[in-house]
Amino acid sequence: MGPYEALRLSRRLGVSTTEFFARYTEAGGTVLQTRADDRGCVFLGPQGCTVHPDRPLACRLYPLARWTSPEGDESFGHLEPHPQTAGIYGTRGTVDEFLTSQGLPPYFAMGDRYGALYDRMVAVMERFDPSEDSERRAERRAEVDELDPGTLATALFDVDATVGAYCRERALAVPTDTDALVDLHLKALGAWLDALEARLPK
Template identity: 25%
Template sequence: MNDIKKSNTNKMERMDADHVFQFSCSPGLTCFTQCCQDVTIVLTPYDVLRMKNGLGITADEFLDKYTLILSKEKRLIPLVLLKMGDQDKKCPLVTEKGCSIYEDRPWPCRMFPLDVNDDGTFRIIADRTRCLGLSSSEKWPISEWLIDQGIAIYEQMNDLFAQVTTPLQATDLDIDNPKIYQMTFMALYNLDKFREFVFKSSFLDKFEVDQTTVEKIKRSDIELLKFSFEWVKFGIFGQKTFAVRQRPEATSPSA
């Protein structure tokens, strides 16, 4: 799961969804937007989709201007990080008034000051000595915080993404074809190009895709991203998420 990684003095906490914590964030706090500086934010495909749409730019433009892509030998899917400023290490999307794409901010920024433990419990990752919002009198049951921050769709899409990444972590794939790397990255992180691949190539002639699905992925970026996850599972793991169209048998000429 993507994360904001920042050193702090908090011990590991394990809070369930009913736990109540105190937090409020607003421009009136002297620490406002400091949490958006010198952090490592890993972006998922859904984060990239929402952010590039929020900015009104193409996936190519977003990936080039706002991300760092860290590849590792024999790692099929690279890490995609939000690029911080070279000098001040600040998020380039943050202004004095706050996040310029607040409605489309990524999962870690929505969760803050919380993060999720491996067992599904929660912990506070904000530094209590720096985050004045934790001293607020405003109280939040974690379950209500998740609803307020619009976490549900992010969790849904991240769970689907995990169906791709988790098997990769457990499997030692020996892939040396750069085209496979390029295709996988395009399908996951560049929906603009993946859409062209599906609708402007011979894709729909080669694979059986029912008309209902075709209409869904034409209209909805979310449905197209789900479709791309299924495509990667088919291409990399050989899962039967797609069926190849049977070519009609050639008829022999009459005697």
């Protein structure tokens, strides 16, 4: 789960992203918690998903799966239905129609924007510390998975906290609109990376 998905869900629940991560996520803030009775996702209610209009990307995409190549080409396959699913499966329609019907285009667009920032972050980190290779990143990922539920791996993914701090430092009003918050979040992270890069030897 990425920052945009967390932001959408937090607004549906009427909480800040800081509170959302603390109350509903695990694995460093990347995964939704399971219910106290261990019977599925924390947002699964008697009538199904209780946050359906703002459900995360993977939930919207299911039962399809999406792959993107390093060149940006995308392809789709489909997953086996869960044995207890009440979903109705058919073969009519196109993948494009399905994606649109599930409200996926803005999620993909936001994923691309955050993905580009992530790539830049990795490149900067590797310049800071050449030992920070893919193997080391996999180790870090495993460490994040072990964090206690509600513990965020990095405050940088907390949109409200990051944008709040950015606006306070610059005496700016904090926007309420979701898209404007994402714009400012990406700007704040970009400024942080600019400052890090400025410390690197030329």
